[in-house]
Amino acid sequence: xxxxxxxxxxxxxxxxxxxxxxxxxxxxxxxxxxxxxxxxxxxxxxxxxxxxxxxxxxxxxxxxxxxxxxxxxxxxxxxxxxxxxxxxxxxxxxxxxxxxxxxxxxxxxxxxxxxxxxxxxxxxxxxxxxxxxxxxxxxxxxxxxxxxxxxxxxxxxxxxxxxxxxxxxxxxxxxxxxxxxxxxxxxxxxxxxxxxxxxxxxxxxxxxxxxxxxx
Numbered sequence: 667x668x669x670x671x672x673x674x675x676x677x678x679x680x681x682x683x684x685x686x687x688x689x690x691x692x693x694x695x696x697x698x699x700x701x702x703x704x705x706x707x708x709x710x711x712x713x714x715x716x717x718x719x720x721x722x723x724x725x726x727x728x729x730x731x732x733x734x735x736x737x738x739x740x741x742x743x744x745x746x747x748x749x750x751x752x753x754x755x756x757x758x759x760x761x762x763x764x765x766x767x768x769x770x771x772x773x774x775x776x777x778x779x780x781x782x783x784x785x786x787x788x789x790x791x792x793x794x795x796x797x798x799x800x801x802x803x804x805x806x807x808x809x810x811x812x813x814x815x816x817x818x819x820x821x822x823x824x825x826x827x828x829x830x831x832x833x834x835x836x837x838x839x840x841x842x843x844x845x846x847x848x849x850x851x852x853x854x855x856x857x858x859x860x861x862x863x864x865x866x867x868x869x870x871x872x873x874x875x876x877x878x879x880x881x
Contacts, residue, residue: 667686668684668685668686669696669704670703671683671702672700673702675696681720684710728803731799731803734776734799735804737772738768738797738805739806739807740806740807741807741808742807742808742809742810743764744767744771744810745759745763745764745809745810747759747811747812747813749789752789753790753791755811758786759788759809759811760783760787761778761779764809765778780799782796782797782798787809789811790811790813791811792810793810794809795808795809
């Protein structure tokens with residue numbers, strides 16, 4: 667029996683192939699499961715059309731994968747993780763974590779199953795990670811796993827000078843306000859003394875005037 671395969675059958679044939687098969691295998695397995703049809707002119711035309719469509723889709727897919735590979739090749743990403751003694755991570759970095767970081771930091775969507783990580787990462791360090799997009803397209807990225815606490819400590823160190831600067835400004839402002847208050851108080855005292863002297867002088871003048879009139 668000659669049949670045209672409309673689906674891939676591993677170890678037997680690929681979709682679009684025309685092959686001679688045993689009658690029982692064709693009638694009882696391939697044709698009922700719609701894996702193949704009898705090889706006539708009409709069937710051949712249909713299968714050829716399907717094959718062309720499949721080839722076009724595969725070509726488009728390969729072009730997309732090559733474009734993605736160009737963006738991935740040599741890309742460097744960083745994942746922060748908590749670590750203990752001897753740079754051992756408290757948890758582990760998996761291919762799912764790497765896929766998530768690629769999406770977050772580079773905006774690239776990669777199926778975690780295509781990230782070839784033999785075993786989860788358990789230590790701080792740098793890693794070369796292959797990503798098998800297709801059988802022949804395998805870009806590699808560079809992953810750096812750094813300690814989370816170190817990054818936080820750096821932020822605190824950078825924040826310290828800012829706090830000190832702010833404190834110095836506050837002290838300077840307070841000292842300035844204190845000086846202005848002292849000046850204002852001293853000015854008030856001088857004005858008060860001058861006013862008192864004026865009152866005394868006027869009183870003395872009145873007494874002298876009355877004394878002259880009485881004499």
